[in-house]
Amino acid sequence: MSDQPTVDALATAVYTVPTDAPEADGTLAWDKTTLVLVTVRSGTTTGLGYTYAPAATAHVVRELLTGTVTGLTALDVPGANERMCRAVRNAGLPGVAAQAIAAVDIALWDLKARLLGLPLAALLGAVRDDVPVYGSGGFTTYDAARQDRQLRGWTEDEGIPRVKIKIGESWGSRESRDLERVTRARASVGDTTELYVDANGGYTGGQALRIGAALTDHGVTWYEEPVSSDHLTLLADLRGRLPMDVTAGEYGYTLPYFEHMLAAHxxxxxxxxxxxxxxITVWLRAAALAHARGLDISGHCAPHAHAHVAAAVPNLRHLEWFHDHVRIERLLFDGVLDPGGGSVTPGADGAPGLGLTLVEEWAERYRTE
Incomplete structure (x- = not known):
């Protein structure tokens, strides 16, 4: 394999972008978001990957992963992923280390596709041209006017037929306001738009059940993390009692996490x-686990990191068009996708890899490391 291209170098950069308004969900508030970028080079070809994670993630890449990956063939991404997972054994894989591996893994897949001159979706093997998206935001900090403006922007301006807002405000202590906001959301989007909610684990089991009954009256079809995803038995019990889909999994860092969630029904x-x-390497395996049980998978946030791999799985439900991340990706990258009509078409322009290019003159103002 000596004639194959090798990974010659890795580099990191950290960008922190203030939100355009204060943001919060049921259990967390923030006013800025950090993106850790990884670039990998083979000869004159460069691939990029990223994660939304603390700046310390870049340190993990430099200290634990760069030496592990440099010199490997650039075409064997699963092999590099396995080596990286082993390299962080003592540091602990779940959490920041898994996010660091994710950024490198995505960059390696982007590099491989660019070396072969293919869109990543074509390299992975697309099963669909269009990837459905849903508008996501509706933060608990939004007033009625801002929430309405955002929802109408997705549905009326962009034609996205499915949207999601945050509920579970202040760890579930503001049930009345949660339901008022759901009522307003339904009024904003009309009767034909799919309406989703995300409690981010803010409710107790009893609260989640009570709120779920009220959500049914508003035609909510997606109830994300009504309780913490750490409590699989409780989540499964709620799933059996509620008519809408109960969903979770965004905090999965390892494949066994997803298997435990699926095995618990x-x-x-x-x-x-x-x-x-x-x-991407592990995301595809998680999708396969769900597919084997007759379930769909949905891509959480970071839409431009997901779009191509989402096109490659037969059991895709949709991809989250998350306001915060869409805004950042539009600020930092050229080659972003258009969700008009409710879907994106990764690779349609024939651009290799993820189709993204960092626009350094735009990005530099947000660089912190």
Whole structure:
């Protein structure tokens, strides 16, 4: 294999972008978001990958992963992924280490596709041209006017027929406001748009059940993390009692996490985040686990990191068009996708890899490391 291209170098950069308004969900508030970028080079060809994670993630890449991957063939990405997972054994794979691996893994897949001159979807083997998306945001910090404006932007301006808002405000302590916001959301999007909610694990079991009954009256079809995804038995119990789909999985960093969730019959649709679960290599395996049980998978956040791999699985439900990340990806990259009509078409322009290019003159103002 000496004639194959090798990984010659890795580099990292950290960008922190303020939100355009204060944001919060049921259990967390923030006013800025950090993207850790990894670039990998083979000869004159460069691939990029990224994760939304603390700046310390870049340090993990430099200290634990760069030496592990440099010198390997650039075409054997699963092999590199396995070596990286082994390299962080003592550091601990779940969490920041898995996010670091994810950024490198995505960059390696992008590099391989660029070396072969193919869109990543074509390299992976697309089973669909269009990847459905849903508009996601509706933060608990939004007032009625801002929530309405955002929802109408997705449905009326972009033609996205499915949207999601956050509920479970302040760890479930504001049930009345949660339901008022759901009522307003339904009024904003009309009767034909699919309406989803995400409690981010903010409710107790009893609360989640009570709220779920009220959500049914508003035609909510997707109830994400009504309780913490750490409590699989409780999540499975709620799934059996509620008429809408109960979903979770965004905090999965390892493949066994997804298997445990599926084995517990805890979700109707598995969520997985390619920037957290050690990359495209493991995301594809999580999709296969769900497919074997007759369940769909949905890509969580980071839409441009997901789009091509989402096109490659037969059991895709949709991809989250998350306001915060869409805004950042539009700020930093050229080659972003258009969700008009409710779907994106990764690889349609024939651009190799993910089709993204970092626009350094745009990005530099946000660089912190």
């Amino acid at each position: 805890a979700v109707d649709c598995l969520q997985a985040d390619v920037t957290r679960c050690a990359g």
